[in-house]
Amino acid sequence: MKKIIVLAILILLAACGPREDTAVSTTPSTPHIQNISRAAAGTLYSTIDQLAANQPTGNQPAINLLIAANVIAWLGLLLFIWRTRRQLGVSRWAWQVAGGVLVMIVLATAVYLFTSLQNTPPTAPLESTTSLADRLAQAGAIPPLQLSAAANTEVELGRALFWDPILSGNKDIACVTCHHPNEGTGDGLPLPIGTGGQGLGPTRVLLPTARQILVPRNATPIYNLGLDGMDVLFWDGRVSVTPDGQFNSPANDDTPHNLANAIAVQAMFPVTSRDEMRGHSGDNDIFGERNSLGTIQDHQFTLMWEGLMADVLAVPAYQELFQAAYPSVPLDELTFAHAANALAAYQMDTFTFLDSPWDRYLQGDETALSPEALAGAELFYGEAGCASCHSGSLLSDMQFHNIGVPQIGPGKGNEAPLDFGRARETSSDSDLFAFRTPPLRNVAITGPWMHNGAYNSLEVVIRHHLNPQEAVANYDFGQLSPLVLAEDSGDTAVHTAALNAPSFGMPTRELTNAEIAALIAFLESLTSPTVLDLSHTIPDSVPSGLPVGGAIN
Template sequence: MKRDNLFLSTIYTLTLATILAWSTTNWAGEDLSAWILPSVPVPGDNPQSEAKIRLGKQLVFDTRLSKNDSIACAHCHVPSAGGGGLTPRAFGHGGELGRWAPSWINAAYYTSQFWDGRAASLEEQTGALPGHMGPITAPGEMAGNIDAIVKRLNAIPGYRKQFRAVFNEPATRENIAKAIASFERTLIARNAPFQKYVKGNKNALSKKAQRGFELFRGKAQCAICHTPPLLTDNRFHNIGVPQVGPLQKDLGRFEVTHKDEDKGAFKTPSLYNSATFSFQTHDGAFATLDELIAHYNRGGDPSNPNQSSLVQPLKLTTREMSDLKSFLESLTDPSLNQISRPNLP
């Protein structure tokens, strides 16, 4: 009997040691550096400077870049809502639009802009550059006349002085775009608890969020598209989101590429600060992370003929869905939700 007890005790000790070793490797000793957000890519013709960033921040909060001085960029990209829209679809001079205003957080890492990727850079997506329709000049959005905006900014002493200090010339379409893009390149979620965790602070995440991280890159299959370190593969997928809002049909990326495989496909967004979004997905079809996780858990919409084969039922338990949500909440950088309107010239 003593021999049996000794044998069982030895087996128990070895098993416990194995579990503890596995736990240490996965929770404490694992190299998670691949998940650390990298330096932001900056184009050679638009280097960052503090003065340019300050100017760009003023411009995104200034309604004078729109028709009738009525809409600023920050009216749709609301800091307190994670840089996204407060309504399921954005509103502009054309009334309700067809898509939710996506977050500007970590947009600097995207290789293309907008849900359908029709703009190649942050500068292009402003709508200030010739030949590139975007929020500032789009008739249904801010509906600004860019030439009139340039003239107006140069007539404001404070702006005129700032543009000359930053660019050595008055305001131009190009410099407006560059200043706004420079500000947007600072909106990086480096202070999110998850970023602290992957940099070595193992107390930055709760055990619940840590379990959610394991699910994120395992059973929940999130990391197939939300790849490290950016949590986006910068590609486009149809995930079976229901079509809601004023549009009868939104073909997404197909309207840009005209490839059948892109029908209903939209860009994989970064998930940083998504727990503070007012709505989720390209058309605001889901109001909460719980709804979004449930959508993925049931395999999206199998009746959608264009849904990606990557979307499959996950069979997550109630606890697992709750853990996954806790991980997504750990991606919130609270400082980015506290950006306030600066003084304007």
């Protein structure tokens, strides 16, 4: 028995001592026993090493599990030898030696497991081996398809209509007033000033006699409407194309059937909005005449469009332009749908550009991006998670998301001062405060950003995406104009409503200042150099003889 105890102690020392990859010093009397121990436990050590390399420091449940598995395995082997000792012809002395060895191995490996896993340093996370090309493929980031251009005559008609305030009830505002090429095809304001205003861009103001309130949503830029897939429009998506090619619109069954595309459908509606272009009952136009469009009921879309076409076709120069654009259509059969098709043709032709550094990169020019912009692209399509929504060739999934934007401004509709966003169209709680993911080409020059212009810098926009709760809690109301502040509720419950809706579920993320700067560099690489000077698109005059662009001077 004494021999067994001695053997057990020596085996325990051998099993718990340094392993073969460490320099050891053994006495002449123990090498044979050490060899036996290591032969029995060598495979186990190798397995333990692999497991330990993947375990974080102090992972006690994993340690306990491995120790229990080790004990059960060795005791099972011991029980097997005990039950088969006579069949195996094992003598009593040999059985005692074997039993002692196995017991010591159980103890030794348990000690080894505990100390090895406890002392294993945490393994650094593996670097992602996914290349930017792979990530782009996963996000569907391919060069977009530009649709075929319309006939020049249709584009010219659209240009005249786009710049002419004849399409407004008070004859004081044109489409371009809120979508000016010198203002990033927007107006540079958080919320637009529609009819009743004067001036252009951030200098635009409401006239003292105006009864107008602010348009409740930010003027979306009109860049790249000529790209395939631009078929969900307005912040709430109230204009869209169905899978079978039909159009959804606020006019429902009154939507004309001869509209060319979703851009044309969209062009049918700003002229019907009291806040934007139509005006109100009792308004007088710039000539002192009664605004006849303002007296029409809000649901009578066909009457509004007929009234507009009567004004337009009363101008001889427009008769010529329409006949040139649509030579097979008699004048008395022209409708506002033809005007909308021309407006769409002009916007799609004039403001679609695919010459940004990012577009050149997608087209194969690997030198198009700066190192910082390239690092930003890696973040955008990787760790930052931007491409989960800003995906595809348009940098938008054309879906609707509640990202917790602070509810500032007058709000929209019956729920004012709130703006329910997509839920106004679907009546679904899952769409509360959800707005369309905006396409991002030229985003760096189209601020203020968000559906209500809540943020005036890209850095703040990014920080909001990283932690919406913190961004809303620290929102700087000093960045808002006096007009917006005057129409804001001032109610914290309103400002934070989107964060508390069932539709909100954005995770928080962390990025360093350098990573945020890289993301901004990438977003700036989406800017076409051509858009920086579009002064050549401004006409000298419009067919009606009214001021070009409306009351913008």
